[in-house]
Amino acid sequence: MAKVAVKEKMAKLHDSKIVPMVDLKTQFQFIKEEISQVISEILESGQFILGPKVSEFERRVADYHRVSEAVGVASGTDAIHLSLKAMDISDGDEVITTPFTFFATVEAILYTGAIPVFVDIEDDTFDIDANQIEEKITDRTKAILPVHLFGHMADMDRITKIARRHGLKLIEDCAQSFGARINSRKAGSFGDTGCFSFYPSKNLGGYGDGGIITIKDKEIADKLRRLRNHGSKSSYIHEDVGFNSRLDEIQAGILLVKLKYIEEYNIARRKKAHLYTKLLSDKVRCPVEKEGIYHIYHQYTIRSNKRDVIQKRLMDEGISSVVYYPVPLHLQDALRFLGYKKGDLPVAEKTSREVLSLPIYPELEESIIEKIAEIIRSVI
Numbered sequence: 001m002a003k004v005a006v007k008e009k010m011a012k013l014h015d016s017k018i019v020p021m022v023d024l025k026t027q028f029q030f031i032k033e034e035i036s037q038v039i040s041e042i043l044e045s046g047q048f049i050l051g052p053k054v055s056e057f058e059r060r061v062a063d064y065h066r067v068s069e070a071v072g073v074a075s076g077t078d079a080i081h082l083s084l085k086a087m088d089i090s091d092g093d094e095v096i097t098t099p100f101t102f103f104a105t106v107e108a109i110l111y112t113g114a115i116p117v118f119v120d121i122e123d124d125t126f127d128i129d130a131n132q133i134e135e136k137i138t139d140r141t142k143a144i145l146p147v148h149l150f151g152h153m154a155d156m157d158r159i160t161k162i163a164r165r166h167g168l169k170l171i172e173d174c175a176q177s178f179g180a181r182i183n184s185r186k187a188g189s190f191g192d193t194g195c196f197s198f199y200p201s202k203n204l205g206g207y208g209d210g211g212i213i214t215i216k217d218k219e220i221a222d223k224l225r226r227l228r229n230h231g232s233k234s235s236y237i238h239e240d241v242g243f244n245s246r247l248d249e250i251q252a253g254i255l256l257v258k259l260k261y262i263e264e265y266n267i268a269r270r271k272k273a274h275l276y277t278k279l280l281s282d283k284v285r286c287p288v289e290k291e292g293i294y295h296i297y298h299q300y301t302i303r304s305n306k307r308d309v310i311q312k313r314l315m316d317e318g319i320s321s322v323v324y325y326p327v328p329l330h331l332q333d334a335l336r337f338l339g340y341k342k343g344d345l346p347v348a349e350k351t352s353r354e355v356l357s358l359p360i361y362p363e364l365e366e367s368i369i370e371k372i373a374e375i376i377r378s379v380i
C-alpha cells in the first residue's frame with residue numbers, strides 16, 4: 001500500500017484518542033497486502049489443516065531457533081501441556097515454576113495431574129530465582145518450567161545446569177519471548193522444549209489462537225506430532241490418546257508473513273523501551289537487562305509504590321496501562337488447594353503490588369512515549 005494511504009489510515013485510527021497497550025490495526029496496515037494474499041492462497045488451495053504452510057512455518061521456526069524440530073499446536077497453553085505429556089509427567093509429579101506469570105503456565109501443569117511447586121522470583125528481572133530452585137527439589141520433582149517473563153530471559157545457564165545435575169526435564173515457557181536471547185542463543189533452545197504462544201497481542205501474534213513447540217529430540221518431536229493430532233501418525237491408526245491441538249493453516253500463513261518482520265519488530269520495541277527508561281529511570285524502577293540478555297520487551301513494566309495513582313492519571317489522559325499480574329499464582333483462589341499462604345513468596349507478592357505495564361508496540365510513536373513519561377513524572 002502507498003505510504004501516504006497508510007499514513008492517512010493511521011491518522012484516522014489515532015483520532016480515537018485512546019492510546020492502546022498494543023496497536024494491531026496499525027501494524028496490519030503495513031502488511032495488509034501480504035496477509036490478504038496468503039489467506040487467499042490458502043482459501044484457493046482448499047487445505048486448511050496441517051497443510052504446507054504449517055510445515056513451512058515449523059521449518060522456519062526450528063531454523064530460527066537452531067533446533068532440530070518445531071511442532072505447531074493450537075495455543076501456548078497446549079504447547080506447555082503437550083510438552084509435559086510428551087515427557088510422561090503425570091499424577092503426583094512435581095513441576096517447579098514461578099508464581100509470577102500468566103495463569104496458563106500452571107493450568108498446563110495441573111492438566112497432567114502434576115503439582116506446581118512455586119519458587120519466588122528475582123526482584124529485578126521478574127523471573128524465577130535460580131538461587132532458590134534446588135531447595136525445592138524433592139524425590140517427586142520431574143521438571144523445571146521457567147517463564148521468560150515480559151521478554152527478559154530467566155537465568156538459563158544456571159537453570160540448565162540444575163536440571164542436568166538432578167536429571168530433570170526442562171520446559172521453557174517462551175510465550176512472551178519470541179526472539180529473546182542470551183548472547184546469541186534464543187529462548188526456546190535451552191530446554192527439552194520451548195513453548196510459544198501466538199495469541200494476537202504477543203510480540204509474534206497470529207489473528208487468532210496458535211502456538212508452537214521447539215524441540216531438540218526427534219523422539220519427543222514425533223510424540224508431540226502424534227499428541228497434537230489424536231495420538232495418530234497415520235490416518236485412523238492411534239498410538240496414543242492425544243488431543244485435537246493443531247496449528248491452523250491460515251494462522252501459519254499469517255505467521256509466516258509476520259515472522260519475516262520479527263527482528264525488526266523486536267528492534268523497534270527495544271528502541272521504545274530504551275526511550276521510556278531514559279525518561280523515567282530517576283522516578284520509577286524501570287526494567288533491567290541482565291548481562292548478555294537481549295530483552296524483547298513484550299511488556300514494558302515499571303515498578304512504583306505509587307502504581308495505582310499513576311494508573312489512574314494515565315487513564316484520565318486516555319492512556320491504557322495494565323497490571324500484569326495483580327495476584328501472584330500461589331494466592332489465587334483457584335489454587336488454594338495447593339496450600340500456600342500470604343508471605344510464602346514475598347518478592348512475587350511485593351512485585352504484584354508495584355508493577356504497571358505501559359503501552360509498547362513497534363509502531364508506538366516517540367511523542368506518545370514522551371507524553372506518557374511526562375504524565376508519570378508529574379505524579380511523582
Ligand SMILES: Cc1ncc(COP(=O)(O)O)c(C=O)c1O
Binds near residue numbers: 076105173197199211
Ligand atoms: C507466560 C504465558 N504462558 C502461557 C500463555 C498461554 O498462551 P495461550 O494464550 O496461547 O494459550 C501465555 C499467554 O497467553 C503467557 O503469557
